[in-house]
Amino acid sequence: xxxxxxxxxxxxxxxVAIAVVGLGINxxxxxxxxxxxxxxTVTYLAEIGKEDRGFLDxxxxxxxxxxxxxxxxxxxxxxxxxxxSEIFHRDTERxxxxxxxxxxxxxxxxxxxxEASLKNDVVNVSGEDILVGGGFNIKGKxxxxxxxxxxxxxxxE
Amino acid sequence: MKxxxxxxxxxxxxxxxxxxxxVAVKYRTGRDxxxxxxxxxxxxxxxxRGVRDYTVNTLEVGxxxxxxxxxxYFGEIVEVRVEPNTEIMVTDDRQVIEAEIPERYLISLDIVxxxxxxxxxxxxxxxxxxxxxxxxxxxxxxTQFGGTIKSIEE
Numbered sequence: 001x002x003x004x005x006x007x008x009x010x011x012x013x014x015x016v017a018i019a020v021v022g023l024g025i026n027x028x029x030x031x032x033x034x035x036x037x038x039x040x041t042v043t044y045l046a047e048i049g050k051e052d053r054g055f056l057d058x059x060x061x062x063x064x065x066x067x068x069x070x071x072x073x074x075x076x077x078x079x080x081x082x083x084x085s086e087i088f089h090r091d092t093e094r095x096x097x098x099x100x101x102x103x104x105x106x107x108x109x110x111x112x113x114x115e116a117s118l119k120n121d122v123v124n125v126s127g128e129d130i131l132v133g134g135g136f137n138i139k140g141k142x143x144x145x146x147x148x149x150x151x152x153x154x155x156x157e
Numbered sequence: 158m159k160x161x162x163x164x165x166x167x168x169x170x171x172x173x174x175x176x177x178x179x180v181a182v183k184y185r186t187g188r189d190x191x192x193x194x195x196x197x198x199x200x201x202x203x204x205x206r207g208v209r210d211y212t213v214n215t216l217e218v219g220x221x222x223x224x225x226x227x228x229x230y231f232g233e234i235v236e237v238r239v240e241p242n243t244e245i246m247v248t249d250d251r252q253v254i255e256a257e258i259p260e261r262y263l264i265s266l267d268i269v270x271x272x273x274x275x276x277x278x279x280x281x282x283x284x285x286x287x288x289x290x291x292x293x294x295x296x297x298x299x300t301q302f303g304g305t306i307k308s309i310e311e
Contacts, residue, residue: 008164009166009170013169016198034159088258092247094279095256096257097246097256099259120298121299132212133211133300133301152299
């Protein structure tokens with residue numbers, strides 16, 4: 001059988017393939033994708049706001065909390081604190097705004113512990129950045145809710 | 158002998174046509190494709206309203222600020238001013254006063270950005286259009302927040 005000779009297009013394909021592989025390696029090296037990432041135990045505080053008091057029955061130390069849409073573990077509850085939700089009352093007689101306790105709803109501040117990577121100061125859990133002011137839907141053992149991240153307590157130093 | 162094109166050849170031709178088309182479209186619509194735009198440092202004031210002390214504590218001079226969407230670099234914080242957040246209230250005796258909202262703060266960040274100016278518009282890093290009153294989500298390495306652009310240095 002007669003072997004086929006390389007044509008111009010075949011050479012082009014080879015050149016493009018080499019260029020793509022070269023660019024890929026360069027990208028991986030420049031962005032440190034090939035370096036192993038060291039994980040540290042990070043502790044952060046996250047708040048679940050305005051839940052019925054009955055919701056507290058679901059919360060337990062040791063619960064694993066998952067990022068709901070992505071289904072990634074974002075922490076284990078190591079502690080929690082409950083306080084009444086805030087009501088901002090506009091007192092037009094005195095001309096001031098005061099915070100009152102909501103008799104029915106509570107805010108739950110969770111202390112979560114998780115293995116996370118740290119690049120610069122960014123805490124990252126399985127691709128999800130943990131940023132103060134950020135938040136996401138979560139699932140725990142038989143419940144779901146939304147957490148707002150309020151503080152990074154320890155970065156595992 | 159004339160050789161027939163196989164599927165790889167067709168794929169290659171399609172890729173080449175695609176690349177040429179993309180370059181052509183970019184060249185026609187983004188006229189700065191081959192022109193380096195001159196970037197100027199400008200000071201921008203970004204206002205963040207109604208946040209708690211958690212956010213206040215995470216913002217420092219020297220922090221880099223990025224756009225939350227896409228993660229593009231926005232600028233560097235050069236000044237942080239914090240004051241109580243307020244709202245207008247009409248009292249029972251019909252006085253219009255500015256009442257402090259307890260435990261909520263108004264943060265003003267001065268950020269130095271690199272901007273280009275074309276067609277009477279400002280573009281951060283030559284890409285993202287920025288106007289006074291632009292509302293957006295921003296982030297640093299520690300925090301994310303929503304804010305409104307209050308001023309852009311001329």
